[in-house]
Amino acid sequence: MCGIVGMLDVRGKRDIDRELLSRMNETQHHRGPDEADLYLEPGVGFGHRRLSVIDIASGLQPLGNEDGSVMVCYNGEIYNFRELRTELQAAGHVFRTRCDTEVIVHAWEEWGEQCVHRFRGMFAFGLWDRRQQLMFLGRDRLGVKPLYYAHTTDGFLAFSSELKALRQLPGISRQLDPRAVEDYFAYGYIPEPRTIYDGALKLSPGHILTQRVGAPPAQPVRYWDVPFQPHASMSQGEVQHELIERLREAVRIRLVADVPLGAFLSGGVDSSAVVAMMAGLSDSPVNTCSIGFKDPNFDESDYAAQVAQQHRTAHHMEQVDPDDYGLLDTLAGLYDEPFADSSAIPTYRVCQLARQRVTVALSGDGGDENLAGYRRYRYAMAEQRVRGRIPEGLRRPLFGTLGRWYPKADWAPRVFRAKTTFEALSRDLVEGYFHGVSLMSDAMRGQLFSDRFRSGLQGYRAIEVMRGHAANAPASDPLSTLQYLDLKTYLPGDILTKVDRASMAHALEVRVPLLDHQLVEWISGLPPSLKLQGSEGKYIFKKSLEPHLPHDILYRRKMGFSVPLASWFRGPLRQRVRDSLLGPLLADSGMFNQHYLRELVEQHQSGMRDYSAPIWSLLMFEAFLRKEAHA
Known part of the structure; x- marks a missing residue:
């Protein structure tokens, strides 16, 4: 690198x-x-x-x-x-x-x-x-x-x-x-x-x-695009066999190096699959690295250890301080522009750990976009089925009204938190998906920005990014369309950016076999039903991996690589949040509605709402402005 x-x-x-x-x-x-x-x-x-x-x-x-x-x-x-x-x-x-x-x-x-x-x-x-x-x-x-x-x-x-x-x-x-x-x-x-x-x-x-x-x-x-061209008919067994062969080959060609080489191992399906293939291709134990958290709601280290033991890897694990928020300013310097994925913190730490032992590490990034692993695909497809049953002329006003009037109940059990669903059902597929993945909704951004800043946008809305990609999508079915949107936006803009900067900060090269373009092309041609079957994302991938990984690794609930922002902002970072969001830098920028910034802070810190994601995005934006002021 x-x-x-x-x-x-x-x-x-x-x-x-x-x-x-x-x-x-x-x-x-x-x-x-x-x-x-x-x-x-x-x-x-x-x-x-x-x-x-x-x-x-x-x-x-x-x-x-x-x-x-x-x-x-x-x-x-x-x-x-x-x-x-x-x-x-x-x-x-x-x-x-x-x-x-x-x-x-x-x-x-x-x-x-x-x-x-x-x-x-x-x-x-x-x-x-x-x-x-x-x-x-x-x-x-x-x-x-x-x-x-x-x-x-x-x-x-x-x-x-x-x-x-x-x-x-x-x-x-x-x-x-x-x-x-x-x-x-x-x-x-x-x-x-x-x-x-x-x-x-x-x-x-x-x-x-x-x-x-x-x-x-x-x-x-x-010069290239994901084709989403259906393959000739294959049995499920044939698909499973070819998928493993193609994955093994994508891993094999990434094992060439004149320096020490290893892998990230989170204990999730994708990284575990890569490690399983590496172990089968290597005569010596694979170097694997993972990090753990004291909070069991965020910790996957036991699963990583289980995979490491099965494949007899040389496994290294370190526990991250649950209050590892000191990297906030470091991250602002690494990414050069505002970047609000808080999992950049554990990603930075696992790269730091890996670099102590290897110069090249393989990762499992890309599996969720390729094989429909995100839960949001399941929710989006459920919403799309409802849209298909109700005429648009009735659906938009009905669910639009419900979405406007239903309270935002972050504190309530999930079954009662229907506001986002109602709002999504009033929209088409792309707009509903955009609404579901947005860090801050259109309404929230409307309140966040000052009148002057909104005027400077001249009517521009962020959904135009997804609309542009959707217009060029080669996919014809709804699930493939959403995967295509993520392959064009979330994957390069968030996931790969996060890993590149975090790894290169430690002079670590990261290789991503699940994003081998020949593998991506082939997977894109598989029927959507083999990727998301019922409520099971990555269905065919998991079935293919059953001989290689334990059942509870393949079929446990997906956790993700997250950090406890909500408690940080009510506890050890409480004053940092107030100083940054209510301080002079955001106010002097002229971009923000100061009243709404105060509302976000007060409602989150009182426990009335969970605004941890918007607050993190504002903290990172303020840190970026501070770096700019001293550049």
Whole structure:
């Protein structure tokens, strides 16, 4: 894994400021503490921070072809690089290293923009072709590795692994994008392609960008999408067999490394499945890492230990302090823009633990999106069945009225907490799903923002992100449509961002076999009934894993990787909440309704409501503003 930066003078061949490029590069030192180098020629500059994983001796970047006319700066792993190298050598290309980076250079020479279709792995890279006078940017299909870019006001294209590097540029606007703020308080993260700044963007997963010198600023082009194309008919037994074979192969190709390798093991289905496959492929015990919590409502360490014992792994577990909230300001610096997933705290800690023993760790991320594991899919499908039985002309006014008038009863047993369900039933599939996953509802955000800020949004609403993806969805059934939405939003914007920053903060490379694009494509073509059957999510995955994992691992209630925010905000963080939400920084920003901020704080701390998620999002936003003020 690495940190990359680059600059291209789109207008000509002005010299790149070496000191600026070096400063940008060094902001990402944590991503690659082993080595660093810069490459400059008139109009072009690359910087690279290296975490050595494959070909430690000769894999230093930026790296070029034989005559230096093509240079690449790359972050990631191309798992099929050996096969590609053999093919490229047969075509006459000469290799000087054993690393996967050089494959990108020669693949570009051989196949041009189509080279990304040949790569199997996780990657983000910038490539300069001097003969064609162009810069080519590419990001992997699912967005495992990040890539930020900006067209600056003074005519440069710049890119980097993290937003903090682009912030060094004098020609980039750092005005906050109001739409990104609206998105953040709806989703808890800022979905691709926006960033918090109006002058910078993320290159979306499965996209490329080709910028020629002298041409107008280029726009990204999509090169891949999840197909959701049904397979030829197979028996359930055939599906189970092929699923395990494909999973085993996706794990196998991710075991190549010249450094110590292990796995995260939470005790959930996905990480346990990965560890089971690793154990079957390894002659020595697999290194596994997990963390535990004193509160049994949040602790899965016993389940992790059960899997570790079954597969005889070298297991390491540490218990996290139940009041491990000291990372709040650290997280604000890691993520560079507001990020409200509080499970970033335990994720940071498990990466810290893993790095004590390994340099590469496999994770189980992606299984819930691929195989419909989230409970919210079950609820959404139940709501969709009701929608199908009641004409829209009756359904919208009936449930809309019930949703408006039914009290929000956070304190009541679940069966009486029907307000959100009524509100969802009054909407269509996408709007209902958006409403269900939103950190703060439309009504809450309407109260949260000041009149001036709402006016600046000019009618924009965060649901437009999901509407845009739904309009392009290749899926035809409701469940696949919702999975597609998560694969485009929640997975790259939250899950993969969280893991990338937390792992790279400790110079740890994380590989995700469940997001192997060939596996994702195949799973997408399975019937929805094999993913969500009745109330059982990941149905076919669990059935396939029955010979490999205990029944109570496969079929226990999903817990998630959460922290006790509600009690923190009424106890040890009580004053921090009041100081941050009711203090001068949010007030002076002019974005927020101060009366409503006070209402959120008072009602949560009195126990009347559970506003822990909105309060956490506001704490992280205030921490971001504080970092900005001192940048």
